[in-house]
Amino acid sequence: MSGHVIDAFFTVTDEKEGLRIGYAVQGGRIARWDWTGKRMYDVDAVPLAQRWPQLPEAFRQGIDAALTTQADNPWTWVFRGPQCLMLNPLDGSVAQVSTIAARFPGLPAAFAQGIDAALPAPGVGAGVNEVYFFSGSQCVRYDLRVPAPVEVKTIAQVWTGLTAKAPEFAHGLGAATVDPGTGKCYLFRGGDYTEGTLADTTIRENAAAVGNAAWPGLLPAFTRGHVIIWADGRPVALDLETGQSEQVPTGVLAGAPVTSPDGRYLYLTYNDRFSCYDMATAQVRWHSTRVTDGRRAVFSRDGGRMYFVSKSTWKLNVVDPAGPDLVAEIGLHDYDGTREGEANDLDGDGPATRSTPPDEAQENGQPLSEFLPGWQDAPPVALSPDGAMAYVGFHFRRLGDDIYRILEVDLEQRKVLQTFHLPDAGAPLDVAIDAGGRIAHVAQERGTCAIDLYTGAIAWQDVLPPCRAMKLTPDGGELWCLPAADRGGVLVAASDGHTVLRRISLGAGNGLGTGLDLEFNHFGTYAFVLLGPGGVAVVDVAARRTTVNHYVSFPYLGPRFAYTTY
Incomplete structure (x- = not known):
């Protein structure tokens, strides 16, 4: 040294x-x-x-x-x-x-x-x-x-x-x-x-x-970092270097934590309040009651916009996280062929916001109007590689029948362009878009599939078992999945075809372990898996093996977590 x-x-x-x-x-x-x-x-x-x-x-x-x-x-x-x-x-x-x-x-x-x-x-x-x-x-x-x-x-x-x-x-x-x-x-x-x-x-x-005041993120880039977990009703930081965990002094209760692309800002949702905590300064940046429900927010590549579906309005929120400012709400609920859905453009500087429902969304003229809150936190949202489109997983009910869809939303025009039919396999739990922007990998309650976004056809279906979470490696070469069944470890699959390449054990004593949520570090060197018993497994991606298990000394863990280098 x-x-x-x-x-x-x-x-x-x-x-x-x-x-x-x-x-x-x-x-x-x-x-x-x-x-x-x-x-x-x-x-x-x-x-x-x-x-x-x-x-x-x-x-x-x-x-x-x-x-x-x-x-x-x-x-x-x-x-x-x-x-x-x-x-x-x-x-x-x-x-x-x-x-x-x-x-x-x-x-x-x-x-x-x-x-x-x-x-x-x-x-x-x-x-x-x-x-x-x-x-x-x-x-x-x-x-x-x-x-x-x-x-x-x-x-x-x-x-x-x-x-x-x-x-x-x-x-x-x-x-x-x-x-x-x-x-x-x-x-x-x-x-x-x-x-x-x-x-x-x-x-x-x-x-x-050499600290974050003058060199924000420089030293954290060389640390193993932390994962932020919802434990005992508050955010807890688990140090991936030492395995020690402690509550983050945000002063607020939190649901599922979300971090900005650079890991500096931690976003927390609790009831009707949304908060931002600066990991570099250890200070709360803002509280908001106007922008809420960002439990599954995704970010533009530069971090200048965040997107999530509000469970209170069932609209896709477009948010400037610096404010926070609610830039637009894009309606997702209106699929009645007799009228047009509308994106409520709150800042007034966007393009035309009226959205014409596609023919396939009418289902013989019947509206798909009842959205079901069948998620623990919020519907999944994924962005296209160029950041122009958002893909939202949704579960509707029409006349007593369950309908499962992926909605393609144009973020510049702020309207839904088309919907993609999913198999009758339950609500979509996670969505991952491939590096070319053509294939959407979807985890549903009772199955998995991949949709060709160019044709709308199902490319692969049920090659993989039902999974609660799936993520593409940062290079896009592999699809990592957490089986819905307990003690399923991690499945490593080919992004083209879903063929299983490897099953990785997460548990101590060579047990497979049960994964709840999955994150990669920026370059995909390591994967971090939230474990059912109350811990985090660190997986070497190249070697495809678990290197260490860290257990959290707090009584209750939420179903999601976030990774940060800070």
Whole structure:
């Protein structure tokens, strides 16, 4: 262990996308930082070997330092012990594998054995070819063009203000990077950082902890994270690293918890109140009685919109979670062929909101008007990969007959476009849309199926047993399902065809265990399964095996949970 919370940090400019991307490394994992938004691109870190498979084995274990110059961007020098190579982090290409001594001749012996941090040096003309290398308390200004050292000084001699603002940093750095958009540089040591300007090599800010106030989500990205469980009427956080659980001090009771895509915000529903809790600041962000029932909310990719069906209105709510503001309510209840359903556009800035029911929804002219509250919390909602459509599972009753449907909702036009018939197998409990946006995988009370959203045909039916929950892995390659029957473990199925590939045991002592709810971390490295007896199983996705079971020391667990890196 290096003793630093960040081992290496480098920044490249993606000219094609117009992005400034920071790459933070801790041990053998990497997470990306958005300099423009000052937030993480990645909710959790991914192994270096997964991000850049071409890296040699030694570099997959960790990186000591990295350096991106304006001339070589996005190609980056990466250092590990006495070795170095060039990496294009945008496409993973690797070149010029060498040693520091061979590639950077003239460096002092300590630098040839390993570099702690590196930065481009300020300058114009010839100066743009110069860089800073750091090792221990020493700093070398190096001319890449010659190549040879220009000068060797202590870090304190080079960086004005360092001894006053961050004196411990004079003894050595863990990492350093620069934001090319602002010219600000950031030095890291242990659990702290300091900030300055590269142009005049001046440190301007006192050393401070690398925390969520300045670097929201950076450190949580490298932790195993927490799952938030509804236990004993309140939200409880289970630490996936230690297995310890404690109540989240939200001050509110809660039903099924929901977290934002970046894991920072926790949303809680209790009776007619909906609350948002900031995991970074440990403060309640807002309470709302106007926006309620967000028990099964799903989010747009950027987290700017949330969608859920209100059990009180039976409409699809479109919500801006920052407010919270109820942007629109899209009517789902009106399938009478004699009139049109209407989306109540609350902010007035949306497109036309009138919805024409499709012919198939009329069922010989009879309205499908009675919705049944047959869910523990709310009907399932899933979004298309492009975020343009929502797919809502619903259970109607017409003249005493039960009708099961998936409703396709256009989120821009704010109206139902069409409905898809489901088999007579009970209310839809969960819906998962494939990466191509063509197949909807559906878990029902008494069966499973897949619908071709292009044709409306049932693609597969009852290949899998009835399941209470199903999720596609983040790469879309596999469908993971929790059988409705007790002690069913996890079924891993092919997303194309539903063929069962593996059954994973969740219970201690090689028992299969009973899963109630399922979540993946951002990259799909781990799956987390809420267990019937009152705990959470952590499953290694690649190995398809349970690595640990954590049990919660609270008397009652709700049927759903949420994952967060915070």
